[in-house]
């Protein structure tokens with residue numbers, strides 16, 4: 001097995017929950033969010049410059065839109081963001097009259113957005129149970145609710161042949177698999193691909209953000225574990241563990257010119273600042289892992 005190198009790519013850029021990394025191939029930039037700081041970040045890997053746009057609500061996902069701008073998950077809304085002016089145009093609101101907010105989201109190969117919600121989070125990984133749901137936003141902006149009763153809607157990934165969608169609900173500690181109908185944007189036949197319930201919480205934490213490599217293996221950021229795990233979705237077995245020097249590892253995406261660098265976001269939330277300064281000074285940074293001997297495919301953008 002190749003031995004990986006972990007570096008700090010963007011030091012301490014997030015002050016709350018770094019999340020939602022999306023590699024923009026065209027500009028060789030990393031988009032990501034700092035959920036409770038209400039900030040969307042764009043880091044240019046060529047110049048090293050990190051710029052951000054401050055919004056008016058929690059921002060949990062950012063995906064470029066083919067026709068310009070970005071889709072963001074803003075509180076309970078999905079909205080369009082124009083970077084230069086900071087203009088926000090709402091597309092839809094879900095889970096009205098609840099304390100929910102959007103969490104992770106990603107586009108499929110047709111450019112539909114899949115994104116889910118979660119109930120009010122009292123402290124990290126403690127939420128109002130089963131209050132969230134998984135939604136899809138079609139290219140004509142139709143919203144469909146697929147799965148109610150979700151605790152913390154999190155990572156999404158599709159196999160290269162688009163026959164299977166993987167989806168994480170963090171609290172049951174499951175990576176689910178579904179048959180995926182790309183033509184109609186529909187999921188069916190839910191089953192469990194990876195189950196983390198048998199494992200020690202300090203070692204595995206809870207599964208959070210996820211990506212897939214060109215060999216169909218899953219890379220899952222495990223919150224609380226300070227680690228990214230590589231799983232085989234066929235067997236559910238652990239193939240590799242990459243330790244990250246911050247415990248609240250939230251999400252991952254492939255980046256770099258060859259899409260063989262794994263970018264990892266993490267949080268700095270729920271504990272006193274003195275703790276972080278002393279024990280986890282790099283919390284809130286974005287890390288880059290190289291030498292994994294694996295790579296990804298370009299991320300899809302919103303086509304609507």
Ligand SMILES: O=C(O)[C@H](O)[C@@H](O)[C@H](O)[C@H](O)CO
Pocket residue numbers: 017019035103104121123124125126152153154170206207208209223250
């Ligand atoms: O990053 C996320 O997906 C959530 O927004 C966070 O709140 C934490 O990761 C969660 O508490 C652990 O799953």
Ligand SMILES: [Zn+2]
Pocket residue numbers: 019103104154155208209250251
């Ligand atoms: Zn997450």
